[in-house]
Structures are given as C-alpha cells and as structure tokens.
Amino acid sequence: MGAGDVLHLGTHPPGLVIIFRALAGLCDSFPPLVERIVAAEPDSVAASFDELAQVNLLTRTDRATLWLAALLAQAASALTVVPLYGLLRYSGSRRASWLAAAFWPTIPALPIFLPKSDCLYPLLACGFVWLWLAGRARDSG
Secondary structure (H helix, E strand, O other), X not given: OOOOOOOOOOOOOHHHHHHHHHHHHHHHHOHHHHHHHHHOOOHHHHHHHXXXXXXXXXXXXXXXXXXXXXXXXXXXXXXXXXXXXXXXXXXXXXXXXXXXXXXXXXXXXXXXXXXXXXXXXXXXXXXHHHHHHHHHHOOOO
C-alpha cells in the first residue's frame, strides 16, 4: 500500500478467501487427493507450477489447491449453461434456448478470466435470477 498499488487490494469478497482456505484444508487433510490432483495437471500447467516452485515456496499442497480451484472455476463456468438455459426458456422455445445457451462457452471473456474466480459470477448471477424468476412464477415469495 505504501507503494500506491492499491487498485485491486480488497476487491474480492471474503467468501473467496474462505473457499481457498477450505480447498487448502481439504488438500492438507487428504495427501492422496493431492497426488491425484497434481497428476491430473496438463503439461503446460505442470511447467508453470514447476517454474513457480523454483522462484517461490510453492508446496505440492499449494500446487494442488491452486489447480483444484482452477478446475472448480472451469466447472462453474461450464455449469452456467444450466441457469442460462432456464432464463432463456422464459422467452424462447427449448431448441432456441439450448442453442443460445450452448454459445456461452464461446464468449471471449471466458478465456481471458479463466481460471480466475471472476468466472464464478455468471453462474451465481444467472442461477440467482433464474431461481428468483421461478419462485415468482410459482408465487412462492
């Protein structure tokens, strides 16, 4: 902060810290899981983590935690098609809604933001709005 680099400091919700802490705790508690997660890294990811391990103190548990978080962000991004389809069904046919939702993975912002946690927002936002609209349609609140 003394250097003036405060533009991104504190901009993430506390839930993100809690999620990463939970993933780190999971990896600490189950060493066989760490080995499986690390074994599932593609070559490019493994090379990146190897480079980080040389420069920094990146443990195998840290490595597994980061890769697991990246996989979860990718899964959340892919799952966005479900609530998006549900939202589109309010104004279109099943076929048109599915075709439109199927284009979600081609949105240019996804490869820019993956595997960052920002890719969780579309799933949460679409899911919230879809469930809210479904509740209103059922007059449940």
